[in-house]
Amino acid sequence: MAAGPGEHAPVTPDWTCGTCGAEWPCEPKRNRLLSEYAADRAMLSIYLGACLAAAADDLHLSGSTSLQDRFLGWLPRRPKRF
Numbered sequence: 001m002a003a004g005p006g007e008h009a010p011v012t013p014d015w016t017c018g019t020c021g022a023e024w025p026c027e028p029k030r031n032r033l034l035s036e037y038a039a040d041r042a043m044l045s046i047y048l049g050a051c052l053a054a055a056a057d058d059l060h061l062s063g064s065t066s067l068q069d070r071f072l073g074w075l076p077r078r079p080k081r082f
């Protein structure tokens with residue numbers, strides 16, 4: 001993962017945002033992910049699932065519902081169709 005300024009990249013092992021310091025994925029990152037993966041929402045779920053697994057490992061919160069909500073719960077229910 002590239003971690004340039006303004007990238008809103010996660011800082012491990014705390015999984016806070018390297019740009020704004022909020023819990024990752026922060027609001028700006030969520031918006032960015034939605035536009036980046038607008039054409040392939042399934043890939044976004046897979047990507048976030050991988051992040052969730054890594055974060056659960058780092059934070060020792062394996063199987064945590066709140067962590068699942070944090071990583072996946074914000075996704076819109078119905079993906080846009082083309």
Ligand SMILES: [Zn+2]
Binds near residue numbers: 008026029
């Ligand atoms: Zn951020």
